[in-house]
Amino acid sequence: MNALRIRLLGRVLSRSRLALPTPARTPVPVACHTAPWVPTAQITSPRWLATSVPVEETVATEAAEPVVEPSPEELADTYKPMVPTGVDFPTLHATLAEQLKDLVPHCMPTHTQLHLLINVVTTTEEAAQAAEIMAQWHAADLPVTSLATSRFIYQCCKLGCPRFALKILSDRVTYGANPRLKHIHHLMSHYGHRSLVHSQACAANASDDQLRTLFEHAQDDMFRAFALPEFYQLAYDATSYSILIRYCVQAATDESYRRASVAAAEATQFDPPLITEEAAVLLRDACKARGEHDKASYLNQVIAKLPQENRSV
Incomplete structure (x- = not known):
């Protein structure tokens, strides 16, 4: 299959629908911090990684996503929303759908009702219906x-249905x-956790094309999610790049290693570099294991000048 590839010479993502300016953070001149494995001539813009990801062309995998065990971060999420007794999704959904169909002055739904509806979502089907309500909610200003x-x-x-989250984030005009x-x-x-689970399954059963497709889709969608801050005028930070690098290195495939290298090449353009010590060390060790000692040496230089907030505790 033709999975999404991170292309240094990819076309610039169109922002015509959103008309948002580029985030205020300005990188230092490319020549000052260009990784040795990426020719300067190939870098077409300060944010060539995010702008080469065509979020609007294909938004997430529409096929049913297989069940994957929660990541450690999700297991650590102990948030329990306060839901009034007797409130259930079907009733609240029907009420909101009726109210939003024909809005009457002074009979507008309270702003907390959308939040409440989302909190009582318990199935994939309800998540899809909540996304539809969100579109109607936004259309009603x-x-x-x-x-x-x-x-x-x-x-x-x-x-286990992150495609709906990626869908609403990728279409700001609608949602x-x-x-x-x-x-x-x-x-x-x-998405990184899903890609890692699928890559481990692929390693155990290399002949299973379906597992490989699931892995590629999950990793592609992780990069699509990475491109989203551009839509919302959010400045990337070290965590943004380090998530890409960490999960790509851990996937341990040639293509994932290339993607990690490309992400690190852009992250190290900035002063200070937008990469955490953990991610830089992971990639450095992967470079050493592949015999690419020039890359490893360069990453050692990057690690040496990381600010304290980017270092491991």
């Missing part, structure tokens, strides 16, 4: 809050989502 957005992302990941960077990181980590 009602605000989709950061809290509602974050809970929708977390609920979709928890239920009006309002994520913070950490919410996008959560979605990236979920």
